[in-house]
Amino acid sequence: MSSFRARKIEKKKQEIMRSAATVLAEKGYNGTTMEEIAAKLLMTKGSMYYYFKNKDDLLYQCHQMIMEISLDRIEKVVNSDLNPIEKLRNALKGHILLATSEKSMFMVMGKPNQNFSDLQLQEILKLRRSYSLYFDKILTEGIEKQVFDHVDVKMVRMIILGALNWIQEVKSI
Amino acid sequence: MSSFRARKIEKKKQEIMRSAATVLAEKGYNGTTMEEIAAKLLMTKGSMYYYFKNKDDLLYQCHQMIMEISLDRIEKVVNSDLNPIEKLRNALKGHILLATSEKSMFMVMGKPNQNFSDLQLQEILKLRRSYSLYFDKILTEGIEKQVFDHVDVKMVRMIILGALNWIQEVKSI
Amino acid sequence: MSSFRARKIEKKKQEIMRSAATVLAEKGYNGTTMEEIAAKLLMTKGSMYYYFKNKDDLLYQCHQMIMEISLDRIEKVVNSDLNPIEKLRNALKGHILLATSEKSMFMVMGKPNQNFSDLQLQEILKLRRSYSLYFDKILTEGIEKQVFDHVDVKMVRMIILGALNWIQEVKSI
Amino acid sequence: MSSFRARKIEKKKQEIMRSAATVLAEKGYNGTTMEEIAAKLLMTKGSMYYYFKNKDDLLYQCHQMIMEISLDRIEKVVNSDLNPIEKLRNALKGHILLATSEKSMFMVMGKPNQNFSDLQLQEILKLRRSYSLYFDKILTEGIEKQVFDHVDVKMVRMIILGALNWIQEVKSI
């Protein structure tokens, strides 16, 4: 039973992560200080270490959080019984929605950090690959059902996601 | 008349910039130390300050260097008397070629640094805008000559360049 | 009348001290954290402050505890009606027994802590001196009764205790 | 050729080590701050890192330095053509002289630090063992030549060195 306390801690961690992501997205890992993150939440540096082992850990958990949300969403789309075109449309819509609503979180993912341990890195890349595979699944299904042209799936996926990534650079619409 | 000495210094500066870009691209601005850059060139930290006022200046000049090359190339394409389709093809080819041959330099441009002075930032954004405009010019010309569909120029340009940017993430083909 | 409650608290304090001594002996004062001590007893840091005013106090009381035991024992030996040789033998035996059975506690005494208040320091040194004096008494008595050679009492006592202290360094016999 | 520069650096390192030892001996590893060590030499914290990789490294090199001196001296005694009694006398004299003249350095050796890497620890223990062996050699030689009683060499050596160690506790003679 995830006790009341455990849930309260989880809430706080998420609060911190969201705040951290804002700064991290803007200034990058090395450009962001723990003090800055804490200050935004009217906390002190020291308190952060009650919730996260260290800076790397904080960033890592940010990665995990956003990736898990992303995966949850695209999984639902892929497993729905829409036709490939609708699936692709929804997947893109979801991606864009998340990329804009959780802009900071999303940008944090930009570059898996160098300081990550091998274990952490592996975990992140695994989730990343999962996400790509879901995308590929939609494309492949479309090709099989002949609603999409017979393209190089990986290449097309990269182009699409690359194009979408551009969104984050746009300051105002 | 740029004396012999001046030209020798310029050579050295470029050498440094290229080396710096390699590290900067990989580790980001704050993740890169002057020592690291210097070590790669068998120099000492101190010497670098003869060629560049400070770390920001070094990064700034890296930006300038690659942007100037980029602009030079696309300018030639735009002013050529090819048809829009050929122009776009060449511009993309040029972009990709540069993005791969000068990969590091290119990646450095990723995010204009926060430490830049307003003046520097303005200068960089100006060059950046110039580059975009050259692209837009090609697209606009194509639309006017009715060889391209009537699309939202800015949007299409962003999608194209966004897709191209994906290239840098690709490790091997 | 030391109430039931008071006695229960005293028990707990001793329990803590003994556990603390283990860690303190191994890692030294500054190398030991309150957390570590608490964890060993399945307590939380905070709880310790109910029993001890602060870290210094904890260490101080450790000192006191072991010194009081030591003094009790040697006092009995000195006041017994054994002959000097037997007294010395018993005193050494007692010292070694305590130094091995309460190894951690004993090692804690190694160096009176710098953080101690003058008052605490004085108290500790007083007990220490008492212990030395008991030893000297045995030696002096032996010399007077001409069962020991006529040696420099202090010097010999230091050599003996110094040699005994070596015991703690021995890992296995 | 150990250049002029190299020798100058070595001098400085020794100067730092000697100063560091003073504080380390008095306050222990964790109780000593880099700032304190630096201040004593009218340096700044930062400068110390030009000469030593980190705090552990500084302590480690202190260990090495005093051990090497100790070994040098006892080696000469052992290899001399004195008789065992004279050898033992000289070895003890040397030990005491060093323990008093380089009191701080000597005390630093008290406890091999916990933070040492396995490699460092091994190296230190090796030197320590060497020192013990030289002592044992003298004792063994004396026993063989029948100028010493037939005692347990290791035990006697530990008692002797233990007794000598007491010297450091003596504040004034």
Added chain:
DNA sequence: CATGAATGAGCTTTCATTCAT
């Protein structure tokens, strides 16, 4: 009484920058 959470002071370490030689 016990504890979870917060705090702040202090520590080690890094690094851009400077400057005498």
Added chain:
DNA sequence: CATGAATGAAAGCTCATTCAT
């Protein structure tokens, strides 16, 4: 021009201590 050495500001992290619940 180049460099060895020094500096100081700032960062990450630890931990004794406090206190509301």
